[in-house]
Amino acid sequence: MPKIPAATGQSTRVGVDGGRALQSYQPLTVTVDIYGLHMLPGSSPSNQFMGWTFADPDGKSAAGVARDLMIQLCEYTLHLDDFERLLGQEPL
Numbered sequence: 001m002p003k004i005p006a007a008t009g010q011s012t013r014v015g016v017d018g019g020r021a022l023q024s025y026q027p028l029t030v031t032v033d034i035y036g037l038h039m040l041p042g043s044s045p046s047n048q049f050m051g052w053t054f055a056d057p058d059g060k061s062a063a064g065v066a067r068d069l070m071i072q073l074c075e076y077t078l079h080l081d082d083f084e085r086l087l088g089q090e091p092l
Contacts, residue, residue, distance in 0.1 A: 017055060020069060023048040032073070034080060043079035 024031050027045040039045065051069040060068070067087055074083040 017053060019050065019052045021048070021050045022073075028077060032078065034078060035086065037074075037080045037083055037086075040079045040081050045079060046077045049073050049077040 022028055022031065024047050027047055028049060029039075029045045049072075051072050053065050053069070059065075070087060071084075074080045
């Protein structure tokens with residue numbers, strides 16, 4: 001991993017960030033298969049999702065980050081009930 005000299009006063013940490021965006025004219029449940037899950041009563045799915053990730057050397061594994069993005073999609077965009085059981089345990 002390349003390092004920036006500390007003498008410059010800049011951080012020696014190199015970061016990577018990323019994002020995922022989904023957008024549709026219709027609700028995302030038309031594009032995203034919800035595997036027979038049900039939406040929370042009274043909710044309606046959004047037609048867009050934006051998820052961002054930021055690198056941290058002490059942060060989560062790639063699997064942990066992917067799980068977090070799936071939680072954001074299921075909970076805040078699709079408003080799904082009981083989706084956690086499909087995600088399994090959080091990786092270390």
